[in-house]
Amino acid sequence: MSGTIKHATRKASNIAEDDNDGYLLLINKADTVLSGAQVGREYGIGQGEAVLVTASEALKMGGADRNVWANVVVPRAILARAFPQIDDRLALKIGAENEALDLLKRYCLLLETGRPLASPDLIAHATETIVDLIGLVTGAKGEAAELAGLRGLRAARLQAILVKIADNFADPAISAQGVAQELGLSARYVHDLLQETGISFTEHVLELRLQRARKMLSQRHNDDMRVSDIAMISGFSDVSYFNRCFRRRFGHTPSRAR
Secondary structure: OOOOOEEEEHHHHHHHHOOOOOEEEEEEEOOOOEEEOOOOOOEEOOOOOOOEOOOOOOOOOOOOOOEEEEEEOOOHHHHHHHOOOOHHHOOOOOOOOOOOHHHHHHHHHHHHHHOOOOOOOHHHHHHHHHHHHHHHHHHOOOOHHHHHHHHHHHHHHHHHHHHHHHHHOOOOOOHHHHHHHHHHHOOOHHHHHHOOOOOOOHHHHHHHHHHHHHHHOHHHHHHOHHHHHHHOOOOOOOOOHHHHHHHHHHOOOOHHHO
């Protein structure tokens, strides 16, 4: 979201009209201050900071001429079921140094920039992860928070693995064993975590290499480059294998992608 916010309010009459009772984790992405008040508390969040508010309570907000922020919206039934005392965390500033907040930002970015999830199991997994992270971000208490912490640790490790793959997929020598060693994990654990995404280590690497190659082939400034050179730059050491994988993935040859 971006725009000017001088003064905004949500009153009891608005709540009665739309019956919206969800929670919203507001994350400030600009160097302006977003301020507000809810449940008798006032907050002011700067760049990188966040606050949890709810649509079921009256709310006042204020900002500057140009604000940029992100919203993570969760239905009341889902978040309150996971953390029954979540309302105790409303309108409390969450610092930019909050490790769980940083992970939540990166996880949401991963979902935004990746292919839309189609599998119901993966959608449920992503939803559960976001809810768990919001619980950790806000400091929610109780047994649910303890469970969220365990799941959050797995999510953090999975995110770290995916980042390593994204940073090094073009290296022909990349391997699950190598990634595991860099992160202080076992190769079996790496494979187990990736299995939760429905895509294996090899499939993750292959998809990133193919997407890199397709992008390079479509760029005019690469018209003078040979297909084999683009394949090598993308991490393929065998051009014939690259051609087969490209055609199977995109339905046409690399040459037709130019």
